[in-house]
Amino acid sequence: xxxxxENIETESGLKTEEMILNMGPQHPSTHxxxxxxxxxxxxxxxxxIPHIGYLHRCFEKHAExxxxxxxxxxxxxxxxxxxxxxxxxxxxxxxxxxxxxxxERVEYIRVIMGEFQRIASHLVALGTYGAxxxxxxxxxxxxxxxxxxxxxxxxxxxxxxxxxxxxxxGVSHDLHPDFIRLAKEFxxxxxxxxxxxxxxxxxxxxxxxxxxxxxxxxxxxxINYGITGPMLxxxxxxxxxxxxxxxxxxxxxxxxxxxxxxxxxxxxxxxxRYYVRVLEMEQSLRILEQALDQIPEGxxxxxxxxxxxxxxxxxxxxxxxxxxxxxxxIISDGSVNPFRVKVRGPSFVNLAIMDxxxxxxxxxxxxxxxxxxxxxxxxxxx
Amino acid sequence: xxxSEEIYKSLKEKFGDSxxxxxxxxxxxxxxxxxxxxxxxVCLFLKDNEEFKFDSLMCLSGVDDANGEKKTNEDxxxxxxxxxxSVFYHLESIELKHxxxxxxxxxxxxxxxxxxxxxxxxxxxxxxxAYDLLGIKFLNHPxxxxxxxxxxxxxxxxxxxxxxxxxxxxxxxxxx
Numbered sequence: 001x002x003x004x005x006e007n008i009e010t011e012s013g014l015k016t017e018e019m020i021l022n023m024g025p026q027h028p029s030t031h032x033x034x035x036x037x038x039x040x041x042x043x044x045x046x047x048x049i050p051h052i053g054y055l056h057r058c059f060e061k062h063a064e065x066x067x068x069x070x071x072x073x074x075x076x077x078x079x080x081x082x083x084x085x086x087x088x089x090x091x092x093x094x095x096x097x098x099x100x101x102x103x104e105r106v107e108y109i110r111v112i113m114g115e116f117q118r119i120a121s122h123l124v125a126l127g128t129y130g131a132x133x134x135x136x137x138x139x140x141x142x143x144x145x146x147x148x149x150x151x152x153x154x155x156x157x158x159x160x161x162x163x164x165x166x167x168x169x170g171v172s173h174d175l176h177p178d179f180i181r182l183a184k185e186f187x188x189x190x191x192x193x194x195x196x197x198x199x200x201x202x203x204x205x206x207x208x209x210x211x212x213x214x215x216x217x218x219x220x221x222x223i224n225y226g227i228t229g230p231m232l233x234x235x236x237x238x239x240x241x242x243x244x245x246x247x248x249x250x251x252x253x254x255x256x257x258x259x260x261x262x263x264x265x266x267x268x269x270x271x272x273r274y275y276v277r278v279l280e281m282e283q284s285l286r287i288l289e290q291a292l293d294q295i296p297e298g299x300x301x302x303x304x305x306x307x308x309x310x311x312x313x314x315x316x317x318x319x320x321x322x323x324x325x326x327x328x329x330i331i332s333d334g335s336v337n338p339f340r341v342k343v344r345g346p347s348f349v350n351l352a353i354m355d356x357x358x359x360x361x362x363x364x365x366x367x368x369x370x371x372x373x374x375x376x377x378x379x380x381x382x
Numbered sequence: 383x384x385x386s387e388e389i390y391k392s393l394k395e396k397f398g399d400s401x402x403x404x405x406x407x408x409x410x411x412x413x414x415x416x417x418x419x420x421x422x423x424v425c426l427f428l429k430d431n432e433e434f435k436f437d438s439l440m441c442l443s444g445v446d447d448a449n450g451e452k453k454t455n456e457d458x459x460x461x462x463x464x465x466x467x468s469v470f471y472h473l474e475s476i477e478l479k480h481x482x483x484x485x486x487x488x489x490x491x492x493x494x495x496x497x498x499x500x501x502x503x504x505x506x507x508x509x510x511x512a513y514d515l516l517g518i519k520f521l522n523h524p525x526x527x528x529x530x531x532x533x534x535x536x537x538x539x540x541x542x543x544x545x546x547x548x549x550x551x552x553x554x555x556x557x558x
Contacts, residue, residue, distance in 0.1 A: 053530040058540055060515070096410055223437055223476065226504030239476060313409035316441060316472045316483070329443045329470065342443035344508075352507045381530060 018046070021363070025054055029132045029367040032377030036354070036366065043362050048355045052348075055381035063341040068094050068308040069168055071341065076162040078345060079379040081124050084117035084153075085321040087166035092247055093317035093328040094168045097310035105298035106170050107249040112183065112291050113153070113165065114248075114319075115284040119190070120149040121322035122277045129274060129371040130201050133210050138201040145193055148186055155179060169304040184292055187285050194281060202278060211274060212265030215357040215369035219268065225353045229324025229346050231373065234260035234276045235268035241320035253290045255283045270372035277374075309336050323347055323374055345379040383480045384434065386412040392433070397424060405485075413470065413483035421471075421486050422496040422522070428473060428482070429501055436473040436482065439502040443470045444512030447487070448543040462544075465490040467518050471498070488518065497523040515541035 024035035033054035039047040059078060063071045075090045076083040088110055095102065127142030150160045155176045157165040165172050201207055217227070219235045232239055240257045242250040258279035260272030310332040318327035324346030333339040350373050357369050390404040393414065400420040406412035416424050428436040450465030471484040486495055497520035498505045509520045510529040517539035520526055528535060537548035547556050 053528075053532070056530040058515070058530075061540055099409070224503050226439055226502065237476070244479070311409055313411070314413075314470075315410040316470075318440065325440065327441050327472075329441055329472070331445065339448075340443070340445050342441070342445075344441040344443075348507065349504065352504070 016042075023366065025051075029370060030377075031128065031375065032380075034351075034375075034377055034380070036370075038363065038366070040363070045358045045361055045363065045366070048358045048366070050351055050354050052351070052377075052380050055377050057382065059343065059382040060341055063338055065337065067336045068310070068338060071338065072167065073162065073164045075343075076164060077378060078343065078382055079321065079323065079326075079347065079376045080161060081376055082117050082121045082322045083161065083163050084113045084166065085121075085319065085326065087163065088114050088248075089317065089319040089321065089326045090328050091166050091168050092319060093315055093330045094308065094310065096315045096317050097313055097330060097332050098168070098305065098308065100169055100303055100305065102169065102303055103298050103300065104249070104296050106300050106303070108291055108295040109171050109175060109300065110166055111248055111250065111253075112288060112295070113156070115287050115291070116149050116152060116183075118284050118322045119281050120146045122281050123149075125322075125374040126197065126201070126274065126277055129374070130207070132367050132371040133207060135201055135204065135207060138197060141193070141197065141200065145190060148189070152179065152183060152186065155182070167304055168308050170301045174300045180292055180295070183288070187288050187292070191282075191285060194278065197278065202275060208264050208271060210368050211271040211372065212269055214265075214270045214361065214365050215372060216266050217268040217273075217353070217357060221353075221356060222268070225356070226349045227324070227353060228349070229321070230276045230280060231273055231324065231350055233257065234272040236260055241318060241325060245318070247317075247319060250287075252294070253287045255286045258283065270368050273372040273374075307336065309334070318344070321346055323376070323379075324350060343379075343382060345382065347375040347377075347379040348382075351375050351380055383478065384482075385480075386414065386482055389428075389434065389482050390414050393424060393427075396427060400424065411483055413485045415485050415487065418469075418486040418488050418495040420496070421469075421484065422498050422501065424484070425471070425473075425498045425501045434480075435475045435478050438474045438476055439498070439504045439508075440472040440474050440481075441470075442472075442498075442505055442508035442512065444468070444516040444518050444541070445470065446490075446516055446542045450490070462490075467493045467516055467542075469495055469512060469518060493518045494521055495519070496521050499523055515539055517542065 019040045021038045024030050025033040035051040037049040072087050075086040123142040123146040127139040131139040154160045157163050217235050222232050222235045238257045238259050258276050260267050312334040314331040316329045318325050327344035329342040331340040393401045400417040402415040404414050428434045445468045447466045450462040453463050454460050466487045468487045474481045512518045514528040514531050
């Protein structure tokens with residue numbers, strides 16, 4: 001439960017002073033190299049200053065020296081838990097600049113890969129969140145299921161983490177002949193596993209005690225800070241770019257947008273952020289079921305341009321990645337290299353709200369709040 | 383739903399000369415060019431006005447325009463005159479579902495833009511990033527420090543087109 005600094009009085013008249021504590025850059029709960037400078041009043045946090053940049057590679061500078069297709073492997077390495085989606089967003093941007101139409105089969109393949117990636121990414125988020133707070137078993141269960149998705153990816157393009165699969169105008173390989181059958185089997189296999197996760201972690205009393213009413217994010221603050229994705233939806237806004245600014249073939253599928261309802265605490269608390277991700281996995285399965293049934297036959301490489309050379313212009317294109325709005329601002333000067341690629345990474349934006357969420361909480365709550373934000377440092381630092 | 387033309391007309395009426403022009407000649411995206419010294423007022427108006435309600439800043443990006451003319455001085459050294467840096471603002475209204483892009487351009491020798499952190503807190507880190515990588519100074523920003531590069535990086539701003547790596551950083555060799 002949140003305390004405020006006003007509650008603390010020095011009864012005995014002992015001298016107190018503010019303490020500064022560095023959490024990180026090497027700390028198991030930060031999921032990478034992130035340093036949080038905490039200002040403490042006893043054990044109550046008065047300010048959090050995140051120091052980032054430990055993984056900075058200046059992706060944007062690299063991109064300027066590459067041709068458009070060469071940038072795709074670099075985008076893989078930003079949010080390395082959702083590489084498919086990074087490629088997806090980037091190629092949509094370049095295709096808008098080029099003004100080309102994509103075969104329907106390719107769009108379906110992209111959606112299938114994107115939704116599998118969303119489930120895989122959420123599994124890591126939920127599993128590690130449990131592990132951060134002390135529940136190790138759900139972590140192993142989540143990774144067991146994620147492995148099966150990675151095997152499907154491996155079967156499709158040969159890689160398990162960094163795919164370089166979605167190309168401008170198409171995808172690198174067509175689906176393996178067994179893919180549809182195995183993917184459908186996975187959907188059937190995975191449905192009961194969500195219930196297992198709910199029994200094991202979601203409704204676990206210790207887990208609820210640690211996360212309910214911790215780090216409450218009001219909706220207006222969330223919008224002002226540009227928060228998107230599951231975090232925004234947990235604060236109660238039905239906002240999903242797959243529906244609200246639709247792209248690819250998402251308008252052909254029937255699915256719901258889960259929002260936080262404050263089931264065990266207040267709307268927008270850490271538990272809501274966790275639970276929205278669980279519900280999103282169910283919706284992704286719904287999309288997958290429909291897409292796997294409807295996928296048309298066709299050629300996947302017919303629209304791949306021999307030379308990617310967009311006309312002078314600019315585009316800001318965005319997709320709903322597993323962590324929120326993933327935007328690419330691409331400027332073309334008419335040559336084969338992008339003039340400027342700016343990435344609006346959801347992790348980068350969502351991390352900026354740490355100070356707002358942590359104020360007045362205890363040090364131990366930082367772990368619960370940071371885990372519920374679900375950042376990937378590769379994308380924060382780019 | 384408002385189009386860029388309608389927004390441009392309303393802004394022109396309200397702010398006059400501070401709104402420079404509407405560029406819709408290039409493919410995909412039109413943008414409105416605004417005076418860098420009044421961008422904060424324009425943004426506040428766009429956010430609070432009932433007709434627009436741009437409550438969300440999607441993205442804020444700094445760009446080195448790589449323009450300007452090369453001029454050779456008498457002593458043989460060259461200088462670039464008239465180069466600019468730009469900042470793009472992509473705004474969106476969640477309620478009314480419309481979008482607009484604003485652009486400001488500033489001289490590279492004295493790149494000063496009014497900060498919009500007071501309008502959207504989201505701008506805070508994006509402005510720090512633009513400062514860090516391109517050296518654009520945001521006036522009235524509460525905490526303008528480097529964010530991605532080391533705090534003691536003294537070799538300039540990496541995303542500028544004329545940037546060159548230093549040979550050493552803190553005694554360590556930089557090119558590897």
